[in-house]
Amino acid sequence: MTMDLTFLGTGSAYPSPHRGASALVLRTEGECWLFDCGEGTQTQLMKSQLRASRITKVFISHLHGDHLFGLPGLLCTVSLQTNPNPTQALPCLDIYGPTGLRKYLRVTLGLTGSQLIFPYAVHELETLPDQSPPEGQLSFEMTSESGALHPQEQLGRRVSLDVSTDCYMLFQDKRFVVKAFRLFHRVPSFGFCVQEHDRPGRLNTELLKELGLNPGPQYGRLKAGETVTLENGRVLLSGEVMEEAIPGRKICILGDCSAIVGDGPLKACHRADILVHEATLADEQQEKAVEHGHSTPKMAAAVALACVAQKLVLYHFSQRYKPCALQKEGDDDDILLLKRQAEDALQGSGVDVTLAEDFLTLAIPLKR
Amino acid sequence: MTMDLTFLGTGSAYPSPHRGASALVLRTEGECWLFDCGEGTQTQLMKSQLRASRITKVFISHLHGDHLFGLPGLLCTVSLQTNPNPTQALPCLDIYGPTGLRKYLRVTLGLTGSQLIFPYAVHELETLPDQSPPEGQLSFEMTSESGALHPQEQLGRRVSLDVSTDCYMLFQDKRFVVKAFRLFHRVPSFGFCVQEHDRPGRLNTELLKELGLNPGPQYGRLKAGETVTLENGRVLLSGEVMEEAIPGRKICILGDCSAIVGDGPLKACHRADILVHEATLADEQQEKAVEHGHSTPKMAAAVALACVAQKLVLYHFSQRYKPCALQKEGDDDDILLLKRQAEDALQGSGVDVTLAEDFLTLAIPLKR
Numbered sequence: 001m002t003m004d005l006t007f008l009g010t011g012s013a014y015p016s017p018h019r020g021a022s023a024l025v026l027r028t029e030g031e032c033w034l035f036d037c038g039e040g041t042q043t044q045l046m047k048s049q050l051r052a053s054r055i056t057k058v059f060i061s062h063l064h065g066d067h068l069f070g071l072p073g074l075l076c077t078v079s080l081q082t083n084p085n086p087t088q089a090l091p092c093l094d095i096y097g098p099t100g101l102r103k104y105l106r107v108t109l110g111l112t113g114s115q116l117i118f119p120y121a122v123h124e125l126e127t128l129p130d131q132s133p134p135e136g137q138l139s140f141e142m143t144s145e146s147g148a149l150h151p152q153e154q155l156g157r158r159v160s161l162d163v164s165t166d167c168y169m170l171f172q173d174k175r176f177v178v179k180a181f182r183l184f185h186r187v188p189s190f191g192f193c194v195q196e197h198d199r200p201g202r203l204n205t206e207l208l209k210e211l212g213l214n215p216g217p218q219y220g221r222l223k224a225g226e227t228v229t230l231e232n233g234r235v236l237l238s239g240e241v242m243e244e245a246i247p248g249r250k251i252c253i254l255g256d257c258s259a260i261v262g263d264g265p266l267k268a269c270h271r272a273d274i275l276v277h278e279a280t281l282a283d284e285q286q287e288k289a290v291e292h293g294h295s296t297p298k299m300a301a302a303v304a305l306a307c308v309a310q311k312l313v314l315y316h317f318s319q320r321y322k323p324c325a326l327q328k329e330g331d332d333d334d335i336l337l338l339k340r341q342a343e344d345a346l347q348g349s350g351v352d353v354t355l356a357e358d359f360l361t362l363a364i365p366l367k368r
Numbered sequence: 369m370t371m372d373l374t375f376l377g378t379g380s381a382y383p384s385p386h387r388g389a390s391a392l393v394l395r396t397e398g399e400c401w402l403f404d405c406g407e408g409t410q411t412q413l414m415k416s417q418l419r420a421s422r423i424t425k426v427f428i429s430h431l432h433g434d435h436l437f438g439l440p441g442l443l444c445t446v447s448l449q450t451n452p453n454p455t456q457a458l459p460c461l462d463i464y465g466p467t468g469l470r471k472y473l474r475v476t477l478g479l480t481g482s483q484l485i486f487p488y489a490v491h492e493l494e495t496l497p498d499q500s501p502p503e504g505q506l507s508f509e510m511t512s513e514s515g516a517l518h519p520q521e522q523l524g525r526r527v528s529l530d531v532s533t534d535c536y537m538l539f540q541d542k543r544f545v546v547k548a549f550r551l552f553h554r555v556p557s558f559g560f561c562v563q564e565h566d567r568p569g570r571l572n573t574e575l576l577k578e579l580g581l582n583p584g585p586q587y588g589r590l591k592a593g594e595t596v597t598l599e600n601g602r603v604l605l606s607g608e609v610m611e612e613a614i615p616g617r618k619i620c621i622l623g624d625c626s627a628i629v630g631d632g633p634l635k636a637c638h639r640a641d642i643l644v645h646e647a648t649l650a651d652e653q654q655e656k657a658v659e660h661g662h663s664t665p666k667m668a669a670a671v672a673l674a675c676v677a678q679k680l681v682l683y684h685f686s687q688r689y690k691p692c693a694l695q696k697e698g699d700d701d702d703i704l705l706l707k708r709q710a711e712d713a714l715q716g717s718g719v720d721v722t723l724a725e726d727f728l729t730l731a732i733p734l735k736r
């Protein structure tokens with residue numbers, strides 16, 4: 001199964017003509033999952049190779065405007081681009097994010113009279129006081145929804161922290177388990193871990209037939225790792241006829257943060273194939289970065305090391321950093337500096353560093 | 369005083385890479401008034417010659433997302449680009465729009481933890497049942513704000529229809545009177561009339577001194593249009609020493625509509641220098657246009673004629689119409705067709721027709 005990750009916006013704070021606000025898409029066989037949706041995401045989508053109508057799930061890391069202001073408009077445009085199905089109701093679009101997101105959508109879609117062609121549900125993650133300074137916490141009054149559901153809204157779940165894993169179990173399907181974990185930011189923030197199931201090795205049935213062994217209980221024993229003695233006396237090891245297992249891929253996408261919270265992030269991101277982490281400012285500005293709840297390349301690298309990640313992708317850059325292609329010689333703020341700082345911090349670790357840019361697509365190859 | 373009008377978005381329904389969602393700016397000596405604010409308006413502003421920090425007033429014609437979804441983000445970016453004044457509080461940013469707008473901003477700014485450097489107030493225009501089909505009316509429950517004001521919010525006015533003029537009096541300052549009037553659309557919609565005060569002729573005091581008349585009560589009589597007899601017996605007519613009055617300019621900007629409502633629009637827009645009117649679809653699609661609460665060029669032309677407007681500017685085009693510069697020979701949908709249809713309908717009337725495009729700036733010259 002092919003998987004890739006496309007960055008639609010890599011700028012922090014607000015969208016600019018050279019860097020969109022936060023949004024990225026994980027695509028797997030035509031299905032697209034959107035992570036964050038800053039203002040202008042729908043236009044960035046139109047400029048990309050992706051189709052808005054393929055978006056089936058949305059994940060919002062935190063409620064800052066540069067990650068959220070594009071969501072009502074995106075839903076309207078996904079709806080406009082979706083063909084009605086006359087014989088069957090369209091599936092529900094699932095949206096995951098912090099408490100308060102349900103009210104945000106209900107009010108914005110409601111007051112603008114926005115009708116969708118499909119149902120949607122907002123599954124809210126309970127935020128905890130250790131995820132932000134006190135002033136970043138929303139009061140119950142602010143987040144509580146009064147009044148009727150939006151006409152296309154289905155009541156979503158309320159997802160609590162699972163204390164045994166220190167993670168939020170969002171869902172699992174045939175292909176993936178998706179969890180969230182806590183981050184520290186000016187407002188409660190989350191990271192998401194998309195873990196593909198391992199693909200167990202298959203029995204090489206063609207080889208077995210050549211060896212004269214027909215389907216039956218012995219197949220099950222070989223699958224279970226046992227040995228089998230053939231009629232001709234040959235002892236067949238499971239390993240001889242089992243293809244190797246393919247470990248599932250793991251993609252971890254962290255929202256804005258100056259720190260991780262609890263054991264959840266390291267557990268969930270352990271051995272991630274790709275760890276997407278913000279790096280808003282350069283190492284020299286760590287104090288300012290942390291004051292605003294953000295990270296520097298060195299801080300991102302430390303998380304990647306602690307997670308034993310294979311590849312670190314930096315994004316969410318201050319708008320002072322122009323994309324490489326637009327930089328002029330002698331520009332004060334060189335985006336490549338951020339890459340070098342992460343690489344320096346990771347020297348000898350083998351962790352690969354990539355700078356995200358708007359419209360960059362990273363293929364995520366099968367592990368073998 | 370120089371005045372100009374810049375279109376930041378001329379597309380309907382959603383922003384696309386070739387047409388932004390609705391937004392236009394009336395600029396007068398460095399002060400900018402924003403009319404509608406679809407998603408992406410802040411990015412369009414950055415691409416334009418205008419400065420976000422100069423926006424002092426915002427007018428929202430109706431609550432559809434393609435006219436509103438950009439407002440929370442725009443306010444945040446205006447705030448980021450405004451320098452704090454250490455000695456004096458910054459002035460309040462006034463926002464005018466239909467009932468429901470106050471809650472929209474309070475919830476979106478509140479849940480996203482958006483802090484502004486200046487205060488803002490939302491002055492809500494009462495909507496009436498004759499402005500939309502019943503399903504386009506918002507319930508009291510939907511629009512009523514519960515809970516505290518946003519930290520930077522000042523309580524705005526509630527503006528009711530003035531039955532004698534069939535208009536809403538929004539405000540008047542040294543230079544302008546600004547009114548709103550009702551339009552019919554899928555949801556209640558408004559148009560805005562910006563009327564510059566006439567500039568009364570001034571007394572030519574230099575000439576008077578040459579003639580030997582010094583300041584005194586006779587100046588007042590001349591100003592009032594009376595005649596004065598000089599000491600040498602010469603009879604001085606008021607017209608000889610009064611400069612000519614300069615009539616104020618009138619700019620009228622209509623939100624989405626398939627019809628005007630009541631007498632207000634024609635009264636307010638009478639002899640407008642510029643009438644900005646939507647033309648979402650071509651005349652051939654009038655039925656579809658009206659069904660969606662929109663107009664065709666012919667319908668826009670009829671309003672311009674009824675108002676005796678000098679210049680009709682069309683905007684809010686279906687995204688099927690590419691900008692002139694991007695059209696290819698043989699393209700099915702030719703934006704110039706919309707212009708021709710309006711011109712045909714206005715033949716012989718002397719009304720000039722202009723197609724708006726993103727980033728078009730129209731100068732509005734003094735009347736003489």
Ligand SMILES: [Zn+2]
Pocket residue numbers: 012013022064066067256316
């Ligand atoms: Zn951010």
Ligand SMILES: [Zn+2]
Pocket residue numbers: 062064185256
């Ligand atoms: Zn943030």
Ligand SMILES: [Zn+2]
Pocket residue numbers: 380381390432434435624684
């Ligand atoms: Zn519209």
Ligand SMILES: [Zn+2]
Pocket residue numbers: 430432553624
């Ligand atoms: Zn509309």
